[in-house]
Amino acid sequence: MFRKVLIANRGEIAVRIIRACRELNIRCVAVYSTADRNSLHAQIADEAVCIGPAATKDSYLNMNAIIQAALNTGAEAIHPGFGFLSENAEFARLCEDNGIVFIGPSYKSIEMLGDKAAAKETMAAAGVPVIPGSKGAVKSLEEAKEIADKAGYPVLVKASAGGGGRGIRRVDSPDELEAQMTAAQQEAKNFFGDDAVYIEKFLINPHHVEIQIIADKHGNYIHLCERDCSMQRRNQKMLEECPSPIVSPELRAKMGAAAVTAAKECGYYNAGTIEFLVDENRDFYFMEMNTRIQVEHPITEEVTGFDLVKAQIEIADGKPLEIKQEDVTMRGHAIECRINAENPDKGFRPSPGTITALYMPGGPGIRIDGAVYQGYTITPYYDSMISKLIAHGSDREDAINKMRWALSEFIVEGVDTNIDFQLEIIRNADFKAGKYDIGFLGRYMEEKNK
Helix, strand or coil, X not given: CCCEEEECCCHHHHHHHHHHHHHCCCEEEEEEEHHHCCCHHHHHCCEEEEEECCCHHHCCCCHHHHHHHHHHHCCCEEECCCCCCCCCHHHHHHHHHCCCEECCCCXXXXXXXXXXXXXXXXXXXXXXCECCECCCCCCCHHHHHHHHHHHCCCEEEEECCCCCCCCEEXXXXXXXXXXXXXXXXXXXXXXXXXXXXXXXXCCCCCEEEEEEEEEXXXXXXXXXXXXXXXXXXCCEEEEEEECCCCCCHXXXXXXXXXXXXXXXXXXXXXXXXXXXXXXXXXCEEEEEEECCCCCCXXXXXXXXXXXXXXXXXXXXXXXXXXXXXXXXCCCCEEEEEEEECEEHHHCCEECCEECCEEECCCCCCEEEEECCCCCCEECCCCCCEEEEEEEEECCHHHHHHHHHHHHHHCEEECCCCCHHHHHHHHHCHHHHCCCCCCCHHHHHHHHHCC
16 A cells, blocks of 8 residues: 555545545645645645645646655655546646556546547447537537537537536527637637537436446446436536435436446546436436546445545555445435535625634534634635535435534634525425426526525
8 A cells, every 4th residue: 555645635625535545544745835824634634745826827736846746755646636637637647657656547548538529429439328419529610500400409519628617608599609609619728728619419407417436457347326416506516415316226227337338438447427417308418527536425425335535545556446336335315515605695706714713513424524624714716615514314304404404503604605505405395305407506596586
């Protein structure tokens, strides 16, 4: 097993990885920007290295600084967490070139799946259901018009190198296509350095359901059931649950088999997530694959009892999976609420500042993945997430009840948060009945703001 691992991330995921390393008796190296000098992950790691100023391009996206920190501290492996460099094939290759193990898939798999249009084409060739649309990136407006006409409006124009809801535009009619395609290309260029876009049919109000897979370097693949991520605002997830309220055991088996097929097609290993859209007929379509640990991984861990982060580290070290598909069992239901420093009444405006008082709930079935403390200052430079609140119950109703009282007990003073808004959703009759989809929050906010 590795003796020392560097965590190329910050916040709650860095703390989560440090804890997994501690359980495996691995020493940890944290990296931090000047703005994160007092961050929890930098304080609890065995070693901490400053890698640059606050701007992400100069610190958490500074590949050379991170590699040098690993070499200087003798770290044998780097865990990228999620976001930042976690899906950067160049960084994974740079790790390999410097004799450092990248705790994730190979750079070849990241390259293959990082281009969303090419990934979709690969999945179609493997027999995995895909959303109707272009076969790869579109090369001209004329080609885009032809594909959109064939798929039928509405369609989505999406960045090939996209992620996080960036570079996506909905097009409802042919006369909107040129303007929306140009806007998507510009945003893609600004955020990803690549203006390639592809087109796919827009499914009206589907569910966003993802399958967690894990695979080792010895050809063993399993899936760990699904997570429903449909409760999202502007393509940003807010609340997730496991299992999905709309997925039957038969559908779960089909989607899990498709996810494993997708991973095998790419020679994938380590943790990964296949994201699907499920329509009103319960037909499912491949959307993309995330080649990293997901923000919402704790609910899968709670339901299956499988530690995904420890498994990532062990697989990177060459250890085979110890369980087979038939060993995977589901125990109850779990819900995750993302607690953010933002003001829902002001358009979810971020709320940086110092936390002057903090009480986080506990008790049976309650888990907090976080990295804040009383007196901690939330800076304007990074994501506004304070923590992830996870409730695990014997069934969905029990999980909802636990989440309700946990949110009611959660106290954060000094900054605005979305806690009360999350409580509104948990109490909502349609949510409690499982009657929601990707469009739910948009409709809810429109009704609320009337």
